[in-house]
Structures are given as C-alpha cells and as structure tokens.
Amino acid sequence: MDSRVIAKLQLLPPPGGLRRFAVANLINTVGSGLYITGGTLFFTRTVGLSVEQTAFGLTVGTGVGLALMMVFGRLADRFGPKLVYVSLLVVQAMMMAVFTQVRSFSWFLVVATISGIADRGISGTVGSLIHAMSDGGNRITARAQLRTATNVGLGLGTLIAGAALLVDTPQAYTFVVAGNAVLFAAAASMLAGVHVAHHRVSRAAAVGAVRAPGPLRDTRYLAVTAANGLLALHASVLSFALPLWVADHTGAPKWSIAMVMIVNTVIVVLLQVRVSQRASAVPQAARMARLTGIALAAACLTLAATESLGPVLCIAVLLLWTVIYTAGELWQTSAEFCFGFELASDDAQGAYQSVFALGPGVMRALAPTLLATLVLGNGTRGWIVLAGFFVVSGFLASTAALAANRNRPAFRRPAATTPSTLPADRSVASS
CATH class of the missing domain: 1.20.1250.20 (MFS general substrate transporter like domains)
Known part of the structure; x- marks a missing residue:
C-alpha cells in the first residue's frame, strides 16, 4: 500500500x-x-x-x-x-x-x-x-x-x-x-x-491513591468491565461459531468461510481508526455500545436465515452478514477502547487496564462451550436468543458506562x- x-x-x-x-x-x-x-x-x-x-x-x-x-x-x-x-x-x-x-x-x-x-x-x-x-x-x-x-x-x-x-x-x-x-x-x-x-x-499522591477506590473496589468500573465482556462474545461468534455453522448447517461451500474472514479483516483494517475517532468521549462510546448490541443482534438474525438457503443465495447473505457483523465489531471495539482508558484512574492505569481486559478474557474462555450449547445445539432458535443477548448487553454496557462517567470525578485525581x-x-x- x-x-x-x-x-x-x-x-x-x-x-x-x-x-x-x-x-x-x-x-x-x-x-x-x-x-x-x-x-x-x-x-x-x-x-x-x-x-x-x-x-x-x-x-x-x-x-x-x-x-x-x-x-x-x-x-x-x-x-x-x-x-x-x-x-x-x-x-x-x-x-x-x-x-x-x-x-x-x-x-x-x-x-x-x-x-x-x-x-x-x-x-x-x-x-x-x-x-x-x-x-x-x-x-x-x-x-x-x-x-x-x-x-x-x-x-x-x-x-x-x-x-x-x-x-x-x-x-x-x-x-x-x-x-x-x-x-x-x-x-x-x-x-x-x-x-x-x-x-x-x-508520597502525597500515593496516600491519595490508597484512599481512592482501586479497580476491584470500583464497582462502577467493574460493571462496565462485565458488560463489555458480554459484548465481546462477538469475537468468538466469528472465530468459533461461524465456521462450524457454515460447514454443518448451511449449503454454502466451505471456502466461503475464508471469504468472510478476508472481507471482515479488510473492513476492519480500513475503518477501525476512523470509527474509533468518533468514540473519543464516554457519552459517544456509550451510544456506540447501544448500536453494537443492535448490529450484532441483526447479524445473528441474518445468520439464522442461512440454514434454509441454497448455495448461491447463502453466499450473498453471508456477505451481508459480514458487513453487519463488522459494523458491530468496529463499534464495540471503539467503545471498549474509550471505556478502558477514560473510566480508569490515571494513578493506576496498569491495574485498571488489566482488570478491564479480564472481561473479554473470561468471555473468550467461556465462549466455545456457551456458543456450542446455545447456538450450534439449537439452530435458528439459538441465534434468536443470542440476538436478544446482544441487545441487552449493549444496553447494559451503555448504562454502566454513563453511570461510571458521572461518578468519575470522585476517583480520578491527577497524580x-x-x-x-x-x-x-x-x-x-x-x-
């Protein structure tokens, strides 16, 4: 390039x-x-x-x-x-x-x-x-x-x-x-x-940092961490559930899995920075979190429709799914970047960032079992339930972030x- x-x-x-x-x-x-x-x-x-x-x-x-x-x-x-x-x-x-x-x-x-x-x-x-x-x-x-x-x-x-x-x-x-x-x-x-x-x-700042809530005592930050972790389930939908769904539940050729991955990667590479610039403040990022839930829910419903389609139409719907899903992915990661930095105490970025990373980390560990049981084991009904899960998760992430942002002056003290x-x-x- x-x-x-x-x-x-x-x-x-x-x-x-x-x-x-x-x-x-x-x-x-x-x-x-x-x-x-x-x-x-x-x-x-x-x-x-x-x-x-x-x-x-x-x-x-x-x-x-x-x-x-x-x-x-x-x-x-x-x-x-x-x-x-x-x-x-x-x-x-x-x-x-x-x-x-x-x-x-x-x-x-x-x-x-x-x-x-x-x-x-x-x-x-x-x-x-x-x-x-x-x-x-x-x-x-x-x-x-x-x-x-x-x-x-x-x-x-x-x-x-x-x-x-x-x-x-x-x-x-x-x-x-x-x-x-x-x-x-x-x-x-x-x-x-x-x-x-x-x-x-x-020394003075250290005393203040001790009195200020750390990440494990900052309940509002933990709430954002947990809600963001729920939304992060989408990463395993792409890497784990999608390949198995396409291979075992649709008439699409297996090479279409690679096609989806390539299109997703290209869109993310081209647009991630631009989208993230629109989440420079917590209220903007909270709005993105709500949009994330809606977009990922739409992606789930779109993927549910592929079970009964022929190969050619299924490929077209998979491309549509890729665009919808990637929009949700871009919004979620952009909101995540803002929440992780802006809601953390400047005096303890290492501790706060490591705790915030636990949300996606725990979800990554639980996701294969959760998706295999909920979605792959229940077909279309599973995707509908997952759609509802993402809508609720987006709402929770947005609400928790706005609450934490209102409380931010109480614990963010310049060191x-x-x-x-x-x-x-x-x-x-x-x-």
Missing part, C-alpha cells in the same frame, strides 16, 4: 515511539497468526499429544493467566509498563522455543502454563503501555491503530501457516512454532529501543508525579 494512502487512512501512528510499537505489534501478531493456525497441529502431530491433552493444557494456561492479570498490571504501575511488557514478550519467545523440544504431556503442561500466564499478562498491560506512550488526545486512536496492525499481522501469519498445512509434516509444524519464537524476540528487541518516561507517584531516572524519547508523549 502506498505511503500516502497509509497516511490518509491513519493506519499507523506518526513517526516516533508509537509507530515503532505498532510495527513491533505487527511483527508479534504475524507470529500469533502462525501459532493460532498451526500450533494445535504441532502439539498433536509433532509432539504426539491427544486433542484432549492439548485442550486441557492450553485451558489451564489461560485460566492461570487470567487469575494473574492484575498482578502484572500492578507491576506495570510500579516498574513501568514497558519493562513488564517487553519482559513478557521475552518469556513468550523462550516458551515457544522450549515448545519445539517438548515431547511429553507433563512438560507441555508446564510450558503451556507459563506461556498462558505471559500471554494474558501481555494483554493486560498493553493498554497501560499505550497510555504511557501517548497523550490524552490520541491514545484511543493509537489503540485502534494497534488493532489495525494486529489484524494485518494475523492475516499474514495465517497465510504463511497455510503453507505449513499444505506440506503437513512434523518439520513444517515445528517451523510454525519456532517462527513464532523468533518473531516474539524481534518484537521485544524493537520495543527495547523505545524509551518511555515512567513517572513515579509522589503529582516525579519522573524516574528512565530517559524519555522526545518523540513519545508520556502520560
């Missing part, structure tokens, strides 16, 4: 620390695309584990990681988000390298647990790092640009991993996991060279800060 087009669409932040972060994230997510596509086959066909053993190990890792997310958020507040984030990237690089040598379930379980902890820690601290590298006016846009890079990276990684699937040998699958290790290390190396000013809280000895990159605006 021409650089002038990239600049016009604002797909990348301006030159400086945030752009390096976006490029590092792109590199990292190419590895994620490799791993998501070929990792399970590596464990079953190269390591020799059963599907059940693989699922159990990965589930344990995710569960332990979710339980420890706030620990990493506190560490980010104490030592700086960059140090914690880069350290977790290094741990992931090491674990991916170790995976290539694992040949037993017991060692797989150990490595998968450490990897799961690092993975959830990365998700829990990325918001804090963006906050530290940007100012109040561009952090929501920066988060959207990071998500754009994520989608591009995942797409590239998936395409590369497709070659490994075609070769279908143990060596090819080992290459997928080893490649992920190399890309984690490359991303860590790139971020290590970006200096981020970490401001230590003064008196003392800069640490860490040098600041002049191109990076510190928080």
